[in-house]
Amino acid sequence: MKFDFDEVIERRGTDSSKWNSNSNPNFLPMPIADMDFRAAPEILAALHKRVDHGVFGYADAPPWVVEAVQEKLFRDYGWETEPKWFVWLSGLVVGLNVACRMLESAADAVVTTTPIYPPFLHAPDFTGHPRIDVPLLQERTRYEIPWDALEQQLASPTAKLFLHCNPHNPAGRVMRREEQERLAELCQRHDVLICSDEIHCDLVLEPDLRHIPMATISPEVAARTITLMSPSKAFNLAGLMWSFAVIPDVALRKAFLRSARGIVTELNVFGYAAGEAAYRHAGPWHDALIQVLRRNRDLVRETVADLPGLWMPEIEATYLAWIDCRGRQFPCEPSLYFEKNGLGLSHGSAFGARGFVRFNYGCPLPTLQEGLRRFREIVAPLARVNA
Numbered sequence: 001m002k003f004d005f006d007e008v009i010e011r012r013g014t015d016s017s018k019w020n021s022n023s024n025p026n027f028l029p030m031p032i033a034d035m036d037f038r039a040a041p042e043i044l045a046a047l048h049k050r051v052d053h054g055v056f057g058y059a060d061a062p063p064w065v066v067e068a069v070q071e072k073l074f075r076d077y078g079w080e081t082e083p084k085w086f087v088w089l090s091g092l093v094v095g096l097n098v099a100c101r102m103l104e105s106a107a108d109a110v111v112t113t114t115p116i117y118p119p120f121l122h123a124p125d126f127t128g129h130p131r132i133d134v135p136l137l138q139e140r141t142r143y144e145i146p147w148d149a150l151e152q153q154l155a156s157p158t159a160k161l162f163l164h165c166n167p168h169n170p171a172g173r174v175m176r177r178e179e180q181e182r183l184a185e186l187c188q189r190h191d192v193l194i195c196s197d198e199i200h201c202d203l204v205l206e207p208d209l210r211h212i213p214m215a216t217i218s219p220e221v222a223a224r225t226i227t228l229m230s231p232s233k234a235f236n237l238a239g240l241m242w243s244f245a246v247i248p249d250v251a252l253r254k255a256f257l258r259s260a261r262g263i264v265t266e267l268n269v270f271g272y273a274a275g276e277a278a279y280r281h282a283g284p285w286h287d288a289l290i291q292v293l294r295r296n297r298d299l300v301r302e303t304v305a306d307l308p309g310l311w312m313p314e315i316e317a318t319y320l321a322w323i324d325c326r327g328r329q330f331p332c333e334p335s336l337y338f339e340k341n342g343l344g345l346s347h348g349s350a351f352g353a354r355g356f357v358r359f360n361y362g363c364p365l366p367t368l369q370e371g372l373r374r375f376r377e378i379v380a381p382l383a384r385v386n387a
């Protein structure tokens, strides 16, 4: 089946947060992480069917949806789960906050690596816990975990929870098995719980890399892990607010549920229909999407490589390119300068990294080409730093 990922679909006037982010009709927004693609036909059909039923009361997770999720986890990761392990959530950010809220003492600290998706930085603050940031090492072509620094922080007596992001937003890294094992071993050794945000798990772009859920490393690791997942990124369903936590350990699950009480409510009925269709029927659409995202990522990489002074790590997963602009003399914070010149990119400072921008390439080719044209035109006249 052929899917047209290069059709430009008008999103202005459709309540899109991304396309509402600037009222200038000539502004091109490429920040917030959703894609400008229509969802898979199988998902649209499932949603139409649900609409046609016409009754939209509160919903519990239907057993066939639970089965669809379990089958997906087994098919893709060999992960055998039980229905009772699932906690349904209206978003992964909710899950990050509920996990932090679970910590017992106000002194309990949350460890994470930076740069990082901003809600990782906010969740500890919102829930009144100290945050310990461990900056990733910016190597020649990618980010690496600073193992000694991380161990030192996890060993701190107050460190109780590690907020892990894999695949990593914005670093674009897919953790290798050895890295996952080493992270897990450190958390076990220092008795630190793991909340593993794996929302980008279905967006691995390198053919020889596989996503490895943290909880599949061993039963002992699974027992200290809260895994957060959703089809929302890879199937472009973010506005349906449908996601889940997988928590095999009964005590941990009870603590999570206690912390969610009165805050996490029933989920959107459309989410169940779309989620099941995504996991059961949208495989061919998803395969085609990955090809398009690889092409788009390569175009962004080529543009950045043509502009000396800029740096972009290898983006192994996600549709988000992370670009270090510190090698060019921007007159102000780069994201603001791009914005002033008609191109909306995410602000690096929100991720804990001034001087960086994040470029969302989950869009049709004409939109991407225009975004890259503007990007080049804005950067090219700027002098190099120390050149």
Ligand SMILES: Cc1ncc(COP(=O)(O)O)c(C=O)c1O
Pocket (backbone or CB within 6 Å): 033, 090, 091, 092, 093, 094, 117, 165, 169, 197, 199, 200, 230, 232, 238, 243
């Ligand atoms: C790592 C990560 N976690 C969570 C989210 C958002 O999750 P949700 O919309 O389900 O709250 C995003 C969105 O970009 C993300 O990149």
